[in-house]
Structures are given as structure tokens and as C-alpha cells.
Amino acid sequence: MAAPIRVLTAVPICDGHDSAINTINLEFIRHGIEVVYLGYHRPVSDIVRAAIQEDVRAIGISSYNGGHIEFFAEVVDLLRKKGADDIKVFGGGGGTITHDDAKIMRRKGVDEIFFAGTSLEDMVKFVHQRYGKSRGKRVKPKSAEQELAHKLTEIEDAKGKIRNAKSEIQNAKVIGFTGPGGAGKTTLIDELVLRFLNKDKKSRVAILSHDPSVIGQGALLGDRATMINSQNDRVFMRSMATRGQAGGLSPATKDCLELLARSGFDYVIIETVGTGQEAMPFQKNGIVDQTVLVMNPDYGSRLQLQKIVMLDLADVVVVNKSDLQRAKTAHTEIEQRLEQNRRRQRLVDTVAKRHRDAGVDRLFDLISSSGKSKAVKERRKK
Numbered sequence: 139m140a141a142p143i144r145v146l147t148a149v150p151i152c153d154g155h156d157s158a159i160n161t162i163n164l165e166f167i168r169h170g171i172e173v174v175y176l177g178y179h180r181p182v183s184d185i186v187r188a189a190i191q192e193d194v195r196a197i198g199i200s201s202y203n204g205g206h207i208e209f210f211a212e213v214v215d216l217l218r219k220k221g222a223d224d225i226k227v228f229g230g231g232g233g234t235i236t237h238d239d240a241k242i243m244r245r246k247g248v249d250e251i252f253f254a255g256t257s258l259e260d261m262v263k264f265v266h267q268r269y270g271k272s273r274g275k276r277v278k279p280k281s282a283e284q285e286l287a288h289k290l291t292e293i294e295d296a297k298g299k300i301r302n303a304k305s306e307i308q309n310a311k312v313i314g315f316t317g318p319g320g321a322g323k324t325t326l327i328d329e330l331v332l333r334f335l336n337k338d339k340k341s342r343v344a345i346l347s348h349d350p351s352v353i354g355q356g357a358l359l360g361d362r363a364t365m366i367n368s369q370n371d372r373v374f375m376r377s378m379a380t381r382g383q384a385g386g387l388s389p390a391t392k393d394c395l396e397l398l399a400r401s402g403f404d405y406v407i408i409e410t411v412g413t414g415q416e417a418m419p420f421q422k423n424g425i426v427d428q429t430v431l432v433m434n435p436d437y438g439s440r441l442q443l444q445k446i447v448m449l450d451l452a453d454v455v456v457v458n459k460s461d462l463q464r465a466k467t468a469h470t471e472i473e474q475r476l477e478q479n480r481r482r483q484r485l486v487d488t489v490a491k492r493h494r495d496a497g498v499d500r501l502f503d504l505i506s507s508s509g510k511s512k513a514v515k516e517r518r519k520k
């Protein structure tokens with residue numbers, strides 16, 4: 139089966155009209171397309187950076203607040219400048235983009251503009267026809283970032299059968315985040331990235347983020363929309379759909395992670411999909427150095443805690459959303475549960491959605507101060 143088409147969608151800066159694109163995203167996903175959604179109020183530079191890192195086939199822009207002729211053209215121009223003009227641009231904006239505007243936009247390199255009244259079916263058909271064919275031989279990448287992005291695509295589409303044997307040295311510390319859907323993993327990672335970037339002005343971070351999908355179907359890869367600090371030239375983020383694999387990761391995760399870990403980043407952060415009680419996404423002695431389980435205070439009762447396998451395995455357990463009422467009880471119950479494990483697991487309370495949260499600072503210290511794990515040291519000795 140051919141690999142799914144990946145597109146990135148976004149709404150331009152100073153524009154909060156995201157209702158149209160949310161509808162379109164959903165329709166795309168239902169028809170087998172993987173959509174990396176960047177969110178609204180996004181500048182050209184963020185859109186182009188994300189499209190290159192995600193190595194999508196095309197960018198779909200939904201624009202309502204005017205300035206579309208310039209905005210779309212700037213996206214096309216920046217892609218060209220970065221040697222990434224194999225990534226195409228299309229979009230719409232209801233009645234705010236006139237037919238005359240669209241003519242100019244097409245002349246400036248935009249593939250297609252969809253007007254008010256177009257059916258969702260027609261848009262899906264367009265994406266399949268225009269971006270569904272195999273890419274064939276690719277142009278030589280213009281930057282290391284682009285090269286990395288292309289390789290990740292090769293690995294993902296070959297289901298992890300491609301290896302890069304160039305360098306076996308893993309320099310990065312790999313940290314795995316898991317936990318139930320909506321617990322705040324992405325928000326927390328974004329706050330930690332801010333601290334990594336501020337602590338060392340030269341450090342570079344990679345993020346490998348997962349969202350669920352069934353084989354042959356699309357996926358909404360939505361973690362980027364939550365990211366603010368991670369929209370940064372020192373951060374390389376890649377979103378992956380699970381493509382039918384259970385357990386929180388994708389069949390290609392391991393190889394993609396290995397490649398990222400030896401691509402010159404100081405930290406590689408991996409986020410699983412929202413997981414259930416039985417999930418154990420990170421293998422023992424695998425490539426992940428430290429595992430963080432992010433919990434929501436509303437997990438149920440003590441009985442539920444007995445069932446969560448990751449509570450036995452995680453190095454650090456975070457009670458996020460500790461601004462919520464149940465957080466204190468959650469902390470006490472989880473603390474007692476962890477005591478039974480008799481391992482040196484750490485428990486931290488955080489409010490990830492608050493800037494400069496002292497709990498997130500504490501978590502950052504735990505992650506950034508503890509050195510490479512035994513596993514990595516051993517791997518390095520080999």
C-alpha cells in the first residue's frame with residue numbers, strides 16, 4: 139500500500155478564523171490523508187520551517203483577514219529560497235479571496251485556490267490527484283535539516299527498513315514522554331524546550347511526536363498546534379502517525395529515533411500518543427534514556443493506579459494540571475503507589491500551561507542534570 143499523503147495546514151498570522159480549516163482537516167483525515175496542523179496565527183517562517191521538517195507534499199493555507207496575495211507569495215518564495223519548492227502551496231478563504239486575486243496568486247506559484255461553495259469532496263479529490271503520486275527522485279537537499287527530513291520520510295515510508303550507517307555515535311540524551319490523552323504532554327514538552335534553549339544558547343533539540351492512526355487511514359498530527367516555544371530554528375520537530383501500530387508509537391519510531399539521536403542534537407524528546415493502562419511504549423535497554431509519565435489528576439481512584447503499568451516503569455512521574463482541585467489527592471495516592479515499587483522514582487507536580495511554573499523548573503532540573511543513562515554509556519563503550 140502506498141504511503142499516506144502528508145500535508146501541513148495553517149492559518150496566517152493575525153488571523154483566528156480556524157473553523158474552515160478544522161472542517162477541511164477532518165475531511166482530509168477521513169480520506170486517508172495525514173494532516174500536520176500548525177494552528178492559527180502563524181507567520182510565514184513558522185509555516186515553512188514546519189513544512190520542511192515535516193517533509194510534507196503541500197501546505198494548505200486558510201486565510202480570511204486579508205493580505206492573502208502577499209502571504210501566500212511569501213510562503214512560495216521562502217520555500218524556493220530554502221530549496222524546498224517540491225513542497226506545493228494551495229488554500230482558500232471563502233469570499234475574501236476573489237477570482238482576480240486567485241489569478242495573481244497562481245501566477246506567483248500557488249497551485250490552487252478554493253472558493254466559497256466548493257465541496258469538501260472536490261478538495262479531497264484535488265489533494266489525491268495532485269499530491270498522491272510518488273515523489274520520484276528527490277532534489278539534492280540544500281540544508282542538513284532538509285536532508286534529515288528527507289531521510290525520516292524514507293524510513294517512515296519503508297516501514298523502518300532503511301538504515302543510516304554513517305555514524306553510530308549517539309550524542310543526544312533521549313527522553314520519552316507518555317501518558318493519557320490530554321494530560322498535557324505537549325504543553326509540558328514545549329515549556330521544557332524553552333528552558334533547554336535558554337540554558338544553553340547553542341543547544342539544539344529534536345522532538346518526535348506521535349498521534350494515532352489506523353492502517354490505510356489518515357491522522358490529525360496536532361501537537362505542533364500546541365507548540366509555541368518549539369517553533370524555533372534550534373528545534374527540529376517531526377510528527378508521526380502510528381499507522382496501525384498499537385502501544386503509542388509507530389513501526390518506524392525506533393529507526394527514526396536512532397537517526398535523530400545521532401544527528402547532532404543535545405536532547406531528543408519523544409512523545410507517544412495518549413496511552414491507556416496497559417501501555418509500555420519504551421522498551422527496557424532501548425534508546426530512551428529517561429522516561430516521564432505525565433498524569434492527569436482525574437485518573438479515577440486508587441484502584442486505577444494499581445493498573446497503570448507505566449507507574450512501575452517510569453523514571454519520573456508528573457502530576458500535571460496541579461492547578462486542578464484533585465491534584466493534592468492525586469499526589470498523595472501516586473506517592474503511595476510509587477513507594478511500593480521501591481525504586482528511586484521521582485514525583486513532580488506541574489502546571490504546564492502556566493509560564494515559569496516552579497514545578498516545571500524542578501522537572502527540567504531532573505531531566506537536564508541527570509547524566510546519560512547506563513544504557514547509553516554502555517552503548518558508547520561498544
Ligand code: B12
Nearest residue numbers: 153154155156157158198200230231232252253254255256
Ligand atoms: C465564522 C466567521 C467568524 C468566526 C470565526 C470562528 C473560527 N474560529 O473560525 C468569528 C465570529 C470568531 C469571526 C471573527 C472575526 N471575523 Co469573521 N467571519 C466568519 C465567516 C462568517 C465565515 C468564515 C468561515 O469559516 N466559513 C466556512 C468555510 C468552510 O467556508 P468558506 O469560507 O466559504 O470557504 C470555502 C473555501 O474557500 C474553502 N477553504 C477555506 N479555507 C481553505 C483552506 C484550504 C487548505 C482549502 C483546501 C480550502 C479552503 O473551504 C470552503 C469550501 O466551500 C466570514 C464571512 C463569510 N461568510 O465568509 C467572516 C469574515 C471572514 N470575518 C471577518 C471579520 C472582519 C472578522 C473579525 C475581524 C470581526 C471583528 N471585528 O471582530 C473577527 C476576527 C477574528 C480573528 N481573530 O481573526 C470578515 C473578513 C473581512 C475581510 N477580510 O476583509 C468576514 C469576511 C465577514 C465580513 N464580510 O466582514 N469570524
Ligand SMILES: Nc1nc2c(ncn2[C@@H]2O[C@H](COP(=O)(O)OP(=O)(O)OP(=O)(O)O)[C@@H](O)[C@H]2O)c(=O)[nH]1
Nearest residue numbers: 318319320321322323324325364412459489490491
Ligand atoms: N488546567 C490545566 N490545563 C492544562 C495544563 N497543561 C496543559 N493543559 C491543557 O490540557 C489540554 C491538553 O494539553 P496537551 O499538551 O495537548 O496534552 P497532551 O497530553 O499532549 O495530549 P495528546 O497529545 O492529545 O495526548 C490543553 O488544552 C492544555 O492547555 C495545566 O497544567 N493545567
Ligand SMILES: [Mg+2]
Nearest residue numbers: 323324361409
Ligand atoms: Mg500531545
